[in-house]
Amino acid sequence: MVIYSPGRTSTYPEKPPENGIRYHYLGGGDEVGNVGCMFEDPKGTRMLLDYGLAPTNPPRYPHEAPMVKDAVITHSHIDHLGMAPWLCANHRTRLHGTQLTAEISRMMWNDCYKVSRIEGYPLAWDKRDIDGAVASWNVHNFGQTWQKNDWKLRLERAGHIPGAAMLHVETDSHKLLFTGDFDTRNSQLTTGAKPEKCDVLFLEGTYGGRDHPPKNETIKQFIDRVVEVTDRGGTALIPAFANGRTQDIVMTLHEHLPDLDVHVDGMGKYVAKLQMENPESLRDPKALEDAWAWCRRVSSKSDKKKALNADCIVSTSGMMDGGPSIWYLNRLREDQRNAVLMTGYQATGSGGRMLLDSGKIPIWDKETKIELEVNQYSFSTHAGHKEIVDFAAACEASTVVVYHTDPNHARPPLVAALEANGHVVHSPVNGIPQSII
Ligand SMILES: [Zn+2]
Numbered sequence: 001m002v003i004y005s006p007g008r009t010s011t012y013p014e015k016p017p018e019n020g021i022r023y024h025y026l027g028g029g030d031e032v033g034n035v036g037c038m039f040e041d042p043k044g045t046r047m048l049l050d051y052g053l054a055p056t057n058p059p060r061y062p063h064e065a066p067m068v069k070d071a072v073i074t075h076s077h078i079d080h081l082g083m084a085p086w087l088c089a090n091h092r093t094r095l096h097g098t099q100l101t102a103e104i105s106r107m108m109w110n111d112c113y114k115v116s117r118i119e120g121y122p123l124a125w126d127k128r129d130i131d132g133a134v135a136s137w138n139v140h141n142f143g144q145t146w147q148k149n150d151w152k153l154r155l156e157r158a159g160h161i162p163g164a165a166m167l168h169v170e171t172d173s174h175k176l177l178f179t180g181d182f183d184t185r186n187s188q189l190t191t192g193a194k195p196e197k198c199d200v201l202f203l204e205g206t207y208g209g210r211d212h213p214p215k216n217e218t219i220k221q222f223i224d225r226v227v228e229v230t231d232r233g234g235t236a237l238i239p240a241f242a243n244g245r246t247q248d249i250v251m252t253l254h255e256h257l258p259d260l261d262v263h264v265d266g267m268g269k270y271v272a273k274l275q276m277e278n279p280e281s282l283r284d285p286k287a288l289e290d291a292w293a294w295c296r297r298v299s300s301k302s303d304k305k306k307a308l309n310a311d312c313i314v315s316t317s318g319m320m321d322g323g324p325s326i327w328y329l330n331r332l333r334e335d336q337r338n339a340v341l342m343t344g345y346q347a348t349g350s351g352g353r354m355l356l357d358s359g360k361i362p363i364w365d366k367e368t369k370i371e372l373e374v375n376q377y378s379f380s381t382h383a384g385h386k387e388i389v390d391f392a393a394a395c396e397a398s399t400v401v402v403y404h405t406d407p408n409h410a411r412p413p414l415v416a417a418l419e420a421n422g423h424v425v426h427s428p429v430n431g432i433p434q435s436i437i
């Protein structure tokens, strides 16, 4: 764990590269999440892509960023922006991103701060730094070019979640494309990312070596399961991440099971409101509006009690680390007609992971045996192996830098597939600068 102290020297090289472009991962080079990637040209023009943390238990933090005046934040997940308040407080860094990313950021930072307090984790920034970070945003529309010294920069849709962007950078010598977290497939909420010709592609490799099952199969299994649970008189508790997944699930239920009584709780309600205020970030704004008008939003204690009789409860926390989903689980656990339907990745150390592995979960700090059926469904909005490889080919990138990936399991098969297609592939290591000539 890195504990920061302002003014401490970082491991970042003092001089600009002699030629080409140098990149340097502060985090996220050979791990999932925790992203921070510095890149710099021979004239000393430099920028940071993302500055997050990994919300594992305990969290991981990237290396300390060197002085940097501009950072592009690809999207509003905590593993991409969790450390941005430190940047703004210590380097007065300007944050660049889409309007929606900027609008969701305060909520994500507040939540990150709250969790660090509850769990007793050190955090390098203070609550008052959030205001400074919110004031540091420079927002850009998709497709709009802006300039930083000689560089031309542009954000394009990354799929993944509403507001998520890929970054194009045109320098004197190279065309760079950073995918951020991306998916080329459409989701309920977003339009898939489109490839674009570039020289160097910085490619998210979370799903290297793993292909997604066809989306409609996963949806069918999930919907069939919801029907089974509700037909026997049970309530399906559906833990979901606030930012993307909650809205995706509600839209899916609305589309396939419009007669159900679906209640929604947690921060996802607030995110949905911001998404609807930024319709340009959505694939089909009306579909979200309709689904949102259809479901019942829990906003009081009595609403919470009413939700216990619903067909479905969609709620944070998605990994069942506290939040309303634990409150509901505690009430629903006595009746075995009820079931838990997980909709996302469950990190090591999370409540959801423990529930899947051992049938137990901490409820108000007490390890509790859960007798309910528990299922997990993959509603991932990251590109799978095939999508990643096809995307790189369509970008015609001569060099591909694979990051945001597990270096032992996901990266090797992805590197092999990319090399077989003729790309020169880099496997970055955090803290070690590399050059592209
Ligand atoms: Zn990520």
Ligand SMILES: [Zn+2]
Residues within 6 Å of the ligand: 075, 077, 160, 181
């Ligand atoms: Zn993400």
